[in-house]
Amino acid sequence: MGMKILNIVAYPFIAFIVGMLYMGIARNIIGRIHRRWGPPVFQNLIDVFKLYRKREAGSHGVMFHLGPIIMVTGIVSCLYFVPLLNNGVWLKGFSFEGDLILVTYLMVLGSLGMALGVGQGGVPFGVMGVTRGLTRLIGLEIPYFIAIIVLMAHYNTASINKIMELQAGGITHWGMFKLPLAFIASLFSFWGMMGASPFDIPGAPQEVASGPATEFGGKYLALMMTSRGIFGFLKLTLWVDLFMGGAATILILIGKTFLLFLTVLFVSAVYSRFKVEQAVDFMWRYPTLIGLIALVIEMVR
Amino acid sequence: MIGPNNVVLIPILAGILAYFLGKIVKPAREGLTLASALTVCYFVFKTPFDKVIFFNYNFNLPAYFEGLKFGTNALSAFFAILIVFSYLFIAFTAFALVKDKDYHGTFYLFFNIVAGSLLGIVYARDLISFFIFWEMMTWSSYFLVIMNGKNPRKTGLTYIVFNVAGAYFMLVAMLMVYASAGSFHFDKIGTALALMPDSKVILISIFFAIGFLVKMATMPLHVWAPDAYTESENSFTGFFSGTLSKMGVYGFLLFFGALIGFANLKGISSIKGTSTLGYAIAWLGVITSVFATFRAIVQDEVKKLLAYSSVAQVGYIVTAMSIGTALGVAGGLYHAVMHTIMKLLLFITVAGVIYRTGKDKFSELGALITRMPLSFLAVLFGIIGLAGMPPFGGFASKWVIYMSLLKSQHYFLLIAMIVSSTTAFLYCYKLIYGIFLGHPSSPELLEAKEVPVFLWFAQVPLMLALAIFGVFPGLIVPYINKAVASLGFKAAFTSTTPYTLSAALGGFNGFVVINVLGVIFVIVLIWYTLFFPKSKKLHRLDIYWAAETPTEETPLHYGYGIGVELHRIPWVGASLSRHITNFYNKVAEQVNGIASVVKDIVFNGDGQIYMLYSVLTLVVIIMFLGR
């Protein structure tokens, strides 16, 4: 019982620390790509701590106040339905109580709560950001869903734990090698969901003043950053679970997620931003096509 | 004993009585309607759910006239419960919203008749009574559509033309059935249909399907729906889009499930385990939902957005049902329940908002959250349901549909459905933002009052229902299983706990989901409240506006803006710029042309020609009599 509680309490903290460090590493590596030193890797932890210690924050109303809280609630809840490890009881959360479709929908719940907060904030830029985000989602979800449909059809289950189990036994059993086309299709969505550069449309500081985050400062922004860190780690873990066979220990998990994170980083370092309609159009063309080929192959088999 | 037979009559009589009695005592209309709704609720709940009961009315007619037959089984009871609930909630709504209108009396007359005829449809046990009540529903709802008087000619005409055409297709099919079965009786039809030649079965099925697809507003027969939903009397629209459209669902299941049987159709020709006809209809369903979703997003009228969303959501039901597996039908039924709840909730709330503000466009509303917190919450619940988000019932029903499509391996249908389902987030957000968030489009919105108290009686139970179905997604499963079993399937779900829903490939536990969400929310809220300095209250206009100081006149509400970028996405933009109405308009033009030619030849105003017609008619009659 004690172990179980420890497991559950540890969940968001692991995700938070690792997610934040990844974001810091990203800034550092992008700095190196720009031929400068870049900030230290724990820069984002300092940032978020500073934001939590801001003495002021303004609120536009109840929903504005609740927006970031709902966001973090949705994301942490979603995290609990994704198993971090595939060995025994450690860090399983409630992943036996929900399946992949639940996780997929829970991932959006937090953003919807946030969108309500943004709406009450009353900044048109924020709402534009939300609209861009939701429009982008139309594009992103299609290759993602095609990929997970292929996955669910291939393994004949929607449970993340079972999908992970069925990939056990060596690197060749991993989803990314068994279903390479589905993996590639999902990777595009993954980059988009991680906010990597061609798809970083909602929070564009140049056009819509950082979009949904425009009116949020101080502790609200801190909570948003926290949830962004957790969310990043959640998505990385989900992809590792689905396509890279999960992980037996935390170290392996960090190794695998880091590899996946590097792809995000390298894509985002070299591309500039799409317009929202370009992003949707792109997503509906190549990744969807790749995904559909994967689906047809799966159906023929 | 009062059984299904008399239950049908209660609302109809109540309606007629309300109309005439109301001329003397005005409140009698409300009172009678409410009384009738409560009585009907009581009787429907007293009827055992899955018992098969029959009643015959023979009226001492000649033998070839079979008389009318009524009865109930699990499927009928399932829909009857939906109907009586909606009836009750709409009665509450109308109580508050219709009292000052000049069509007060006629509203209650036709509304009650519609409710009665809906019950008649689900309790009918022969095609003739089914058709009588079907027509009654169409005609009485027609008056409720044109009553508001915004654009009665165009809207009403479209509505009636499509629905009557659908009904006559059905009538033709019924007569074809009668020709071979020699009876209108449901139990006799089934066996007769099984013996019929395949081509005839297909033709009958298509004719029936047209009738039901019109009611369910499936593309390309959906043209009437958006306008009719938008322009019908506000308090009735919930019933119209939530419950009336479900009669298509019921009819569809009745005919394809109970009478002809999905297995029978599949035997004729099938694609991937679904009958070819069903597969085609399934595609119609998803295509409807995709395009209706796109179109919903770009609407400026609140009710029109909901109308298109309604068309889209019923599209899911069509798809799920027509793949014809136990799980598919279960998904359709589940979503039918959820959609009824969501649309009642949303339309009732929107009716209240329009009643209080007098505005019905997103570009004219905004910032009502502080003035109407309960309505905000109601719409929030509604959109979480519409979007299919986890803590509420909308997710459960969508989950079943996804699982049914996955299990029957209709992956392409599923992908198309995902397109629609993901795009739906946009209109959900537009709905809640445009009405309740952002800035007020006009200053008087800041003085608007919360919707009338009587609407709360509808809103609160509906919100609770959505939440309960989310927390206990398995609660409804036994009833769905029984309804599905009455169509000759095995039970769709195997698990029976109220907390969980599990089928085919996976499952989820709604109770755990809500607990995880709730606990984390409370923890974060407490931590946020206790350990941080209280945030200062900002003025509504104190926003980031590029260092400018916006005034009350600055247009800050982005209500209409949501969805404009949809026009710029290549394929979506192309689909939005075309409208199927154009096609029907062209058809109408052609028909007009032909008709005028015919008129010139046949009715040219020449007296001698008319005389000739009468003589010819007489001759024909004499010929027939002489035989």
Place this chain on the structure above:
Amino acid sequence: MCTDNPGVWEYIANWARKHSIWVLAYGTGCGAIELPPTMTSRYDAERFGLRGAATPRQADLLIISGYLATKSLKRVIRTYEQMYDPKYVMALGSCTINGGMYWDSYNTIKKLDLYIPVDVYVAGCMPRPEAIIQGIISLQKRIEEGKAEGAKKYRENIEWYKKNQREVLGDDFLPDYTWNFEGGI
């Protein structure tokens, strides 16, 4: 974890604030051109934890990069008031100190400190990125020592600041809701 009494938390917080300064660059004058090189590869201010902020709500440091026309002053005040405590102001160039080459101009302000509290002045015409970084380092020192309390100073002397602002802005003064809503700044 209450913030009112300085203690170990405040010490740690000051350390974090020092190492994480989000900059809102108000590009009024010629100094704006010095900021991009400060942030990019050559001088790389991100080493010190500096980072651009998109809106005043998120920013810690407001950089006034040069002379301020009275018209811009209104926007600067607005931006400053929208930032959340603790917030800092860095003024670049002589123009913000004494008017610089615009010392007798009719529509630029001469002393920025009269209108909003300034934490660090960086003198020069224009100061090079090295000087800006020097300024940031001295700001960091002030933050660490807990001396960079511009927001507090502004709040306490709000009447005086508003008087000064009103003298310059006249009829074009900021609407009440920006600073006098429910207890003011």
